[in-house]
Amino acid sequence: MDKPFGYSWLIGGAQGSGIERGASVFINAIASAGYYVFGKREYYSNIMGEHSYYYVRFDKKPVFSHIEKYNILAAYDAETVFRHSLESLPESAIIFNSMHRNVRLSEIPTIEKRLRNDISKRLKIEPNKLTLQMILEEAEKNGVKIFPIDYNAILNEIFRKTGESLSDLTRMNNVIAVASSLALLKLDFDSFVKGVIKTFGSKKNVVELNRMAGELAYQQVESKGYANEFKIKLEKLGNKNKRYIINGNQAVAIGKILAGCRFQTYYPITPATDESNFLEAHENVELSDYAAQAINEEKEHLQSQGSIVVMETEDEIAAITMATGAALSGARASTSTSGPGFSLMVEGLGWAGMNEVPVVVTLYQRGGPSTGMPTRNEQGDLRFAIHAGHGEFPRIVLAPGDIEEAIYDTIRAFNYAERYQLPVILMLDKYLANSVKSVENLDLTKNKIDRGFILSENDILKLKQEGKEYKRFELTDNGISPRIFVGTKGAVFWNTGDEHDELGHITEDPVIRDKMMEKRMNKLITAYNEIPFDVKLNHFQAIKPAITLVSWGSNKGVILDLIEILKGEGIEVEFIQLRLLNPFPSNELKQVLEGKRWVDIENNYSAQLAGLIKENTGLAPDYYIVKYNGRPISLDELYIAVESILKGEAPIRQVLRGGT
Amino acid sequence: MELKLKLTDYRTDVHNNWCPGCGDFGILSAIQQALFEMQLEPSKVAIISGIGCSAKTPHYVNAYGIHTLHGRAIPYATGIKLANPELEVIVAVGDGDGLGIGAGHFVHAGRRNVDFTVVMYNNEVYGLTKGQAAPTLGKGVKTKSLPKPNINLSVNPILLAFASGYTFIARGYSYEVKHLKDLIKQGIMHKGSAFIEVIQPCPTYNDIHTKEYWAGKGNIDPKTGKEVPRYYKLEETGYECIITNDTTEEEYLAKISKFIQKALESGNRVPIGVFYRDLRYETYEERLASRMPSYKYYPPAKQKIADIAGNPITKADKILEEFAV
Numbered sequence: 001m002d003k004p005f006g007y008s009w010l011i012g013g014a015q016g017s018g019i020e021r022g023a024s025v026f027i028n029a030i031a032s033a034g035y036y037v038f039g040k041r042e043y044y045s046n047i048m049g050e051h052s053y054y055y056v057r058f059d060k061k062p063v064f065s066h067i068e069k070y071n072i073l074a075a076y077d078a079e080t081v082f083r084h085s086l087e088s089l090p091e092s093a094i095i096f097n098s099m100h101r102n103v104r105l106s107e108i109p110t111i112e113k114r115l116r117n118d119i120s121k122r123l124k125i126e127p128n129k130l131t132l133q134m135i136l137e138e139a140e141k142n143g144v145k146i147f148p149i150d151y152n153a154i155l156n157e158i159f160r161k162t163g164e165s166l167s168d169l170t171r172m173n174n175v176i177a178v179a180s181s182l183a184l185l186k187l188d189f190d191s192f193v194k195g196v197i198k199t200f201g202s203k204k205n206v207v208e209l210n211r212m213a214g215e216l217a218y219q220q221v222e223s224k225g226y227a228n229e230f231k232i233k234l235e236k237l238g239n240k241n242k243r244y245i246i247n248g249n250q251a252v253a254i255g256k257i258l259a260g261c262r263f264q265t266y267y268p269i270t271p272a273t274d275e276s277n278f279l280e281a282h283e284n285v286e287l288s289d290y291a292a293q294a295i296n297e298e299k300e301h302l303q304s305q306g307s308i309v310v311m312e313t314e315d316e317i318a319a320i321t322m323a324t325g326a327a328l329s330g331a332r333a334s335t336s337t338s339g340p341g342f343s344l345m346v347e348g349l350g351w352a353g354m355n356e357v358p359v360v361v362t363l364y365q366r367g368g369p370s371t372g373m374p375t376r377n378e379q380g381d382l383r384f385a386i387h388a389g390h391g392e393f394p395r396i397v398l399a400p401g402d403i404e405e406a407i408y409d410t411i412r413a414f415n416y417a418e419r420y421q422l423p424v425i426l427m428l429d430k431y432l433a434n435s436v437k438s439v440e441n442l443d444l445t446k447n448k449i450d451r452g453f454i455l456s457e458n459d460i461l462k463l464k465q466e467g468k469e470y471k472r473f474e475l476t477d478n479g480i481s482p483r484i485f486v487g488t489k490g491a492v493f494w495n496t497g498d499e500h501d502e503l504g505h506i507t508e509d510p511v512i513r514d515k516m517m518e519k520r521m522n523k524l525i526t527a528y529n530e531i532p533f534d535v536k537l538n539h540f541q542a543i544k545p546a547i548t549l550v551s552w553g554s555n556k557g558v559i560l561d562l563i564e565i566l567k568g569e570g571i572e573v574e575f576i577q578l579r580l581l582n583p584f585p586s587n588e589l590k591q592v593l594e595g596k597r598w599v600d601i602e603n604n605y606s607a608q609l610a611g612l613i614k615e616n617t618g619l620a621p622d623y624y625i626v627k628y629n630g631r632p633i634s635l636d637e638l639y640i641a642v643e644s645i646l647k648g649e650a651p652i653r654q655v656l657r658g659g660t
Numbered sequence: 661m662e663l664k665l666k667l668t669d670y671r672t673d674v675h676n677n678w679c680p681g682c683g684d685f686g687i688l689s690a691i692q693q694a695l696f697e698m699q700l701e702p703s704k705v706a707i708i709s710g711i712g713c714s715a716k717t718p719h720y721v722n723a724y725g726i727h728t729l730h731g732r733a734i735p736y737a738t739g740i741k742l743a744n745p746e747l748e749v750i751v752a753v754g755d756g757d758g759l760g761i762g763a764g765h766f767v768h769a770g771r772r773n774v775d776f777t778v779v780m781y782n783n784e785v786y787g788l789t790k791g792q793a794a795p796t797l798g799k800g801v802k803t804k805s806l807p808k809p810n811i812n813l814s815v816n817p818i819l820l821a822f823a824s825g826y827t828f829i830a831r832g833y834s835y836e837v838k839h840l841k842d843l844i845k846q847g848i849m850h851k852g853s854a855f856i857e858v859i860q861p862c863p864t865y866n867d868i869h870t871k872e873y874w875a876g877k878g879n880i881d882p883k884t885g886k887e888v889p890r891y892y893k894l895e896e897t898g899y900e901c902i903i904t905n906d907t908t909e910e911e912y913l914a915k916i917s918k919f920i921q922k923a924l925e926s927g928n929r930v931p932i933g934v935f936y937r938d939l940r941y942e943t944y945e946e947r948l949a950s951r952m953p954s955y956k957y958y959p960p961a962k963q964k965i966a967d968i969a970g971n972p973i974t975k976a977d978k979i980l981e982e983f984a985v
Contacts, residue, residue: 016817031985136842198985244983258976260965263743286975290967299735306963306974307952309742314768317736321728325708328726329747331960333739352730394740438985444976449966485961486740488726489703494719496727497711505674505719506727 001563005635006059006233008089011177012071012080014110016048020520021199022074025210026181029195029246030058031438033187036234038557040066040437042660045270045374050110052081053660061564064402064437065556068274068634068658069555071232072184074177076151077102077130077469079110082119083660085139087451088194093230095446096132097173098148105130113659138469147226149180154216158209172213179214180386182219186233189214212614235492242438242442248554249274251403252362255410256334257285257308262332263326265311265319266469270362270374273334280310301460316341320348322650324359327352328495330485332361333413338430339368339381344387349423353393353496355483355504356520357474358417358424358452362410365429367630376630377431377551379603385425386582392517394524396420397582399427401538401556403437405579412535416453419530420523421483427581431632432554455482471502475515478506479522485561528583539592542572546646548598550621552578552609554632556600561635562642578609586616599623599645603633624653631659667696672737674719678858683860683871684713686834687781690841695723698845705748708737710757712776712779712788715864717752726835731762734769734778741776744961745945748848749776755794756786763795769853770832773946777854778826781834782864782870804867814881818935820921821855828854829936831893834861834869836932846934852943853965859891859932875900879928894922894933 011022020041021106024161027037035058044050069089075081078100079183085094095156098333106117106127120127153350154176155169174195182192184599192214200206221227245578246254253275266276281282285306289303289405294431309326311355319335326333342363347566352359365381367373385397396416410426417424453460455463455470459482463470472482472493481502484491494504499516500506550561559575578585600610605628607621614620627633644650661908670692676881678684695705705723708887709715711730719727724747729737743880757779758766769778784797791805795815802809803941828850840858861871870877876887901919903912920933942950949956967973 028985056902215980239688243985244980245985246983250983254976254979255980258974260963260972260974262963262965265739282979284954285722286973287964288967288973290964290973303954303958303964305947305952305954306958306965307955307960309948309952309955309960311738311742314764318738318765318768321732321735322739324740325726325736326743326960327739328892329740329743329961331743331963333743333960334799347729348732377917439983444980445971447972448970449972450970451966485744486706486726487699487704487744487961491721492702492724494725494727496719498727498730505672506716572909573831577897 002569003636005067005089006057006063007071008067009056009072009181009416010053010084011072011074011174012046012051012053012084013174014079015043015046015050016076017053018052018171018174019052023056024199025175025192025195026178027056027195027245028070028198029182029187029191030056031232031243032194033191033234034060035234035435036062036438037245038065038438039639040431041434042631043375051083053080053084053426055198060089060637061559062438063374064638065635067636068660072181075179075540076173076177079108080109081132082135082620083115083454085124085135085144086142087660088139088142088144090143091231092143093145093147093184095147095177095184096136096138096147097151099152101131101133102264103132104128127626137384139471142171145182147184147221149220150178151176154213156222158212159213164209169209172210173261174239175210175213179217180221183218183227184230186227188236189218191236205422242304243440244402245436246439246443247432247434247436248403248406248428250278250407251406252410252428253278255407257282259332259414260449261308261334261409261414262306263309263323263331263565265313265323265335267313267316267341268340269338270336271430272341272362274433275336275362276310279557281309283308283310285321295305316344317348320345320359320361321351324348324352324357325389327357327632328486329358329485332418334362336362337466338364338366339384342384342388349395350389350391350393351497353389353395353520354497354653356421358414358415359425360424362426362428365427369375372631375430377603377632378628378630379429379608380605381427381602382552382581382608385427386612392518392521393421393583394420394422395440396422396424396527397423397551398425398578399579399581401553401577401579403433403439404442406432407442408447409579411449415450416527420527421480422451422523423478427553430565437557447626453480453482455484455488456491460484460488464490472504473500473502473516475519475521478526479519487523487535491497531580533588536580536588537592538577538579540575540577540585542574545572545574548593548596549573549601549642550593550598550609550613551601552574552581556601558633558635558638559601562638566640566642573642581612584612584616589613590617590619593617593619597622599642601624601625601633601638603627622652623650625656626653627656629657629659634658638660661866665696665701667692668696669702670722672722674718674749678713678716681863681865681871682713683783683834683862684717684781686837687840687858687860688717690832690844691838693723693837693841694844694848697841698848699772700748704746705750706740707750707752708733708740710754710762711844712754712786714752714754714757714759717760730800731757731760731765734756734762734765736777737775738769741774742945743959745775745959751776751778751850753778754797755780755784756912759795759817759820760906764980767820767824769824770821770896771828772791773825773827773852773941775845775851775853777844777856779844779858780854781862782817784855785862787862787865787867793943801804803865805865813831814922817857819920822919822936826855827852827938827941828934830855830934831857831859831931831932833859833874835874839893839932843934850937852941859930890928891932893931894935899933899935903940905940
C-alpha cells in the first residue's frame with residue numbers, strides 16, 4: 001500500500017536494554033532537524049527480557065498517529081527481526097546485528113508459541129531450522145534492503161579507546177541502531193548529537209560514549225556504501241514554531257501544576273504512575289511575582305515558591321480518600337490511576353459525590369478486565385467511569401483526545417470539580433499516556449482558574465452579623481451550595497456518607513432526602529448548561545462528507561491523520577470527537593449527527609460510546625470499527641477499514657486486529 | 661486563666677442515638693472536655709470518623725466533623741491534616757473500623773507519623789450491625805449475638821500500633837472519663853501520630869466484658885474479700901516508657917521488653933495509661949517541609965494558585981522547557 005503516510009521507524013529489543021532511551025535519541029534528533037514526530041511505545045508487563053518496541057512516525061507536516069509498518073527497522077537483537085521484518089512499507093530497510101544471521105527462531109524463548117508457529121507456517125520452515133538469514137531473505141522478496149551492522153566492531157573500538165568494560169558498553173547497542181538509522185537517512189551528525197544530549201543531559205561521560213558510538217556507526221554506514229543504496233534522504237528543515245515533545249502522562253502533570261493542584265496521591269500502577277513521579281520530581285514549583293506581592297504585605301515569608309505534596313499511599317482506597325481529605329481542607333487535589341485502581345476507588349468516589357467534594361481522578365485505561373493487559377491499550381472503562389459507584393450521584397467525565405487537550409482539559413477538570421463541587425474523572429488511556437507527539441502553539445495562559453462558590457472568613461462574619469447560620473449543603477436552585485474549607489474561622493460543617501440535612505447531619509427524612517437528591521443531581525444540569533459546546537465535542541466538519549466518523553479519546557489522532565490522507569484522494573469525511581462524556585452532550589450531538597451516515601470507532605469490544613449515544617440521542621451507527629487486542633488503532637488499518645466502508649464492501653462491524 | 665470558650669461550645673443539639681448506657685458517651689465527653697480544657701477553637705478542630713457507632717461522634721461535637729467510610733477515616737484525616745497542618749485533627753474509629761476493614765490504613769499511618777490523634781473505641785463487637793465479632797474479641801468468647809463462640813484469635817491493638825510505628829500509644833477506659841480526657845490531651849499535644857485504645861463496654865451486644873465486669877464483678881481480692889477492678893493505671897505503678905535519641909540500645913531493649921510485658925497483660929489486670937512515647941522521629945509534616953521549604957508557611961490549602969483575574973500563577977513554562985526541541 002503506497003499511501004502518503006510519511007516515514008515510519010521502528011526500534012526493538014529486550015525490555016531493559018534501552019529501547020525508550022534509543023527512541024528518545026532518534027525522536028529528538030529528527031525533531032531538532034525540524035520534523036514532526038509521533039512515537040508509540042509497546043512493552044510487556046515485565047522488567048527485563050521480554051520484547052519491547054517503539055514506533056516513530058515522522059513527516060514534514062504534523063503527524064498524530066502511528067502505522068504498524070516500517071521504513072526502517074532498527075534491530076539489535078534477533079527477536080526484533082523475527083517479529084517485525086515482514087511488516088514493511090515500500091522503500092524500507094532492516095538494520096540488524098550481523099552476528100545474528102544464524103540465530104534460529106526456536107532459540108528465542110520470548111516469542112510466543114502462537115507467533116512462532118505463524119512465522120514458521122508463513123515461511124514453511126520448521127522453527128528449529130528457520131534462521132534469521134532466511135527471514136531476511138523473505139523480507140528482501142518484499143523489496144526490503146538489508147543492512148548488516150557489525151555492532152561488536154564498534155563496541156570493541158570504543159573499548160580499545162576508553163577501556164570501559166565491554167559488558168557496560170553493550171548498553172549502547174540501542175544508540176548504534178539509532179545512529180545507523182540516521183546515517184542511512186543521511187541526516188547530519190549534529191542532529192544525532194542533539195538527540196543524545198537531550199536524552200542523556202548532564203551525564204557528560206555517557207554523552208561522550210554515545211557520541212563515539214554514533215560516530216563509528218555513521219562511519220560504518222558510510223564505508224559500506226549503505227546510504228546510497230537507501231533512497232530516503234532527510235533534509236534539515238527550518239523550524240519556525242517552538243515545539244515540544246510531550247507524552248500524555250507529562251501533559252496531564254503539566255496541566256495539574258498549572259491548574260494549582262497541590263495534593264496528588266497515587267498507588268503504583270501502569271500506565272498512570274509516571275504522572276505522579278513527574279509531579280514529585282517537580283514538587284517545588286515557582287510562582288509568578290503576583291503571589292509574592294499579594295502576600296508580602298501581610299506575611300514576612302514571600303510566596304515565590306509553591307509545593308505539591310505527592311503521596312504514595314498504601315492502596316488506591318487511601319489514594320482517593322486522602323486526596324478527598326486534602327480537597328476538604330481547600331487544596332486542589334487529585335489522584336491518578338488505571339482501571340484496577342479505579343475499581344478500588346469507587347467507594348471513595350461515591351463519598352466525594354455525596355459530600356460534594358471537588359476531587360479529580362485521572363483514569364488511564366489499559367486492557368481489562370481484571371489485571372487484563374497491564375501495559376496495553378484499551379478504551380474499556382467508559383461505561384465504568386460514568387456509572388461507577390452504588391446509588392446515584394453526579395460526576396463529570398472528560399476525555400481529552402491528544403496532548404494539547406490533555407493539558408487544557410486537566411485545568412478544566414479542576415475548574416469543574418470546584419465550580420460544581422463534585423468528582424471529575426479525566427479519562428485517558430495507555431496509548432495517550434505513553435505516546436509522544438510534537439506539540440506547538442501551546443498557550444498556557446488560555447485557561448483561567450475558577451474555584452467556584454467559596455466563602456471566606458469575612459463572608460462568614462457577615463453571615464453571622466445578619467443572624468444567619470452557615471449551611472454547607474444549603475438548598476439552592478442550581479444545586480451549588482456555598483463551600484468553605486475545613487478550618488475556616490467562625491464556622492464549622494459536617495460531612496457524612498449518610499443522607500444529610502443542610503448542615504451535614506444524618507437524616508432519613510423522606511422530604512429532605514428528595515430535596516438533597518434533587519439538589520445534587522441538579523448540578524449536572526447546571527454544568528450541562530454552562531459547559532461550552534467546543535468542550536463537549538469537537539466537530540471537524542467537511543463540506544460534503546462521504547461519511548461521518550464518531551469516536552472519543554486517543555483515537556482522535558489516527559482519525560485526523562486519516563482525514564488528511566482521504567482528502568489527498570479527493571474524499572471528504574467529517575469527524576465528531578466526544579469529549580464530555582458525562583453529563584452527556586445529547587442536544588449538541590444530535591445537532592451535528594442527526595440524519596448522517598456514521599461510523600463508530602472505538603478501542604473496545606462492545607462499542608461503549610455507541611451505546612451511550614443511542615441511550616442519550618436514539619441515534620445508532622451505520623458501521624462499527626472496534627479493536628480490543630490491546631493495541632491502539634493504527635493509521636494503515638483504519639484506512640483499509642474506512643475505505644471498505646466507503647466502497648460499500650464492509651460488514652456492519654469490523655474488528656481491527658493489527659499490531660504485534 | 662480566663663476561659664473564653666465554654667464546655668457547651670463543643671456540643672451540638674443533634675439527638676444522640678447511642679444506646680442508653682453506651683460506653684461511647686464517656687469517650688465523647690472526654691473529647692469535649694479535652695478540647696475545652698485546651699481552649700481549642702471549634703473551627704480549628706476536625707474530627708474524622710469511619711463507620712459504626714463510634715463514627716457518629718463528629719455529629720455530637722461542635723467542630724468540623726467528617727464522618728467518612730468504613731475503615732477509611734485515617735486516609736481522609738491524613739489528607740485533611742497535610743493540606744492544612746494548622747488544624748487539630750482527631751480520628752475516631754471503632755475496633756472493626758480501625759483494625760478490621762481499616763487495618764491497612766491503621767498500619768500505614770504509623771509509618772508516616774502525621775501529627776494527629778487516633779482514638780479507637782474498642783467494644784470487641786460490631787455494634788451497629790448487631791453484635792458480630794470484631795477483630796479484638798478473644799478466641800472462644802461468645803458474646804450474646806454470636807451463634808457460636810468466636811473462632812479467631814484477637815489482635816492486640818497496642819502491640820500493632822507499636823509495630824506500625826505510632827509514636828504515642830495509650831489505653832483508656834470509657835468510664836474513667838477524667839483519666840481518658842488527660843490521655844486525649846496528651847495525645848493531641850504529642851507531636852506525631854498518637855494512638856489511644858479505649859475500652860468501651862457495649863451494653864447491648866457485649867454481655868461478657870460489661871461495665872460491671874471491668875468494675876470488678878466476681879474479681880475478689882482474697883485478702884480484703886472485696887471486688888477489685890479489672891484494670892489499673894500504669895502511672896500509679898511508676899511505669900514509663902519514653903524513647904529519645906539519647907536512649908542507648910541497652911536501655912531501649914530493657915524499656916521495650918517492659919512495654920511488651922505491659923501490652924500483653926490481660927485478664928484480671930489490664931493496664932490503662934500511657935504505654936509508649938517515642939520522641940525520635942520527626943512528623944510527616946516536618947519531613948515534607950525539609951523537602952519543600954515553602955510547605956511550612958504555605959501548605960497546600962493555603963497556597964495561592966491564581967491572581968484576582970483568575971490567571972494561573974504557577975510558572976509552568978519553565979517546566980515545559982524540559983520538553984523543548
